[in-house]
Amino acid sequence: MRFTPLVVIAMSVGVSVSEAADIPTDVLPVAQFGSPENLRLKPVGWTGFNAVLFAGGGFLQGTDSLGLDAFFRSALFGGSLGYDHQFNSIVFGAGVEGAFTNFRGNSSSGNFRQKSNWLSSATVRIGYDVGRFMPYLSGGIGFGNYEIERKSDGASDENTQVGYVLGGGLEARITEGLFARADYKHYEFSDQRYSVPGTQSFTAEGNADIFQVGVGYRF
Secondary structure, eight states: TTTHHHHHHHHHHHHHHHHTTOOOGGGGGHHHHHHHHHHHHOOOOEEEEEEEEEEEEEEEEEETSSOEEEEEEEEEEEEEEEEEEEEEEEEEEEEEEEEEEEEEEOTTTTTTTEEEEEEEEEEEEEOOOSSSSSEEEEEEEEEEEEEEEEEOOEEEEEEEEEEEEEEEEEEESSSEEEEEEEEEEEEEEEEEEEEOSOOOOHHHEEEEEEEEEEEEOOO
16 A cells, blocks of 8 residues: 555656657747757858947056156047958968057156057957857067156157957857857057157057957858
């Protein structure tokens, strides 16, 4: 008598399994939504134009011929446009990007303000298609705004710094067109001369490390 409940449960399970076997396949969830293989995102290639909006942050540091060092931090936001073309699993691309920054600081003497309002780059890249993901390396030309201003009277000088940029990142496909991007770039700027009226002219060089994440669409 103590085994009766187990017998009843076993018989109920057996009936349920047999009834499930009789259910038409066209009303099962797999039949409605496709097989697990169809539910996976199929590779569609990385060829095409792309646009990205991104945000992030970075560090800017520099030295000048007067022996003064500077180090700034800033958040940033911007966008990029590019084109990629895929050959087998290798992806070649080119793109331009620009970002608004807010690097601010004072000279060690306290007499001057220093700031940088934007960064931009034109780069080429090479990536590898691993289906949903594409890691890549990039390199090209970088540009950055830099201004120094005397606090006492507002006299200033401003230049566009030019140099090389190297970096890398990872793209992850969300849908066939939509993707996410994580990117790092290192800017290395060459010397530029600055002349603030009433002050000895000097040269300055610098570098920046930029980290950003964004969302883009491939056309």
